[in-house]
Amino acid sequence: MSLSITLTVNAVPRTIALDDPRVTLLDLLRERLDLTGTKKGCDRGQCGACTVLVDGRRVNSCLALAVSLDGAEVLTIEGLAEGEVPHPVQAAFIEHDAFQCGFCTPGQIMSAVGLIREAQAGDDPERVREAMSGNLCRCGAYKGITEAVLEAQRRLAADAEEKAA
Template sequence: MSFPISLTINGVRRDVELEDPRVTLLDLLRERLHLTGTKKGCDRGQCGACTVLVDGRRINSCLALAVSHDGADVLTIEGVARGDQLHPVQAAFIAHDGLQCGFCTPGQIMSAIGLINEDQAGDDPERVRECMSGNLCRCGAYAGITDAVLEAQQNLTAANQRRSA
């Protein structure tokens, strides 16, 4: 028995036949669709390396059954930049050395984008740290990550204000 689902992934509709309803969104992205930017860390929802945005909200894709997201809009790290132009969060991570080994970086960036889109970041470093606490960095780049999220929030807010003026 197969389970047909349709997802919009990074702006492109993808129709997929699942042979097993237990396939996670993470495994679908990595193994079937070859979008390997989303990382499999703990595979238990504890590290945040697999964070993607589903319908604009942050989720741990290792805990999400793909079949339960039929019809959803999924954004992965591969869909964040626009050609050669980095997303402001990506640029801020580079500017603030918000990465070391880089394994957690895609999940950190996706979580930061979600946090900013959810209007949760504000300008309080402690609030950012709390809201990003579901994403672990074994290298300890937390100070750079926090600074990057704060800068990206400021830059995106300023850009939105210029557009609406």
């Protein structure tokens, strides 16, 4: 069975022929589109390493069938920076030492971008920790991650205010 889908991945429209409906979004990104920044940790929706944005919302790409997402917009870690300029969330992760080995980091960063867009946590570290609980970090960099999310949120809000002025 051949299934053709279209996806916009990091702002580039793509037509993709799938020979098998079993392909998850995660495997499509890594194995077929060479976007290996998105990590396969548990592959069962428990660790968050595979987090990407689909139509602006953070989801576990390991638990989504690519064929079902026909027409969607996908944003991965590779699509976040503006050229050589890191996204504010990426910059804040570096400044706050929000990682050690780095394996979970693309998922943490995409989850943080999703969290900030959801605008539910405010500046409460407890709400940020709760909203980031779908992303595990075996190195235990949680303290830096929380600080980085709060910092990036402040910076993005300031940037938005500047633009509006």
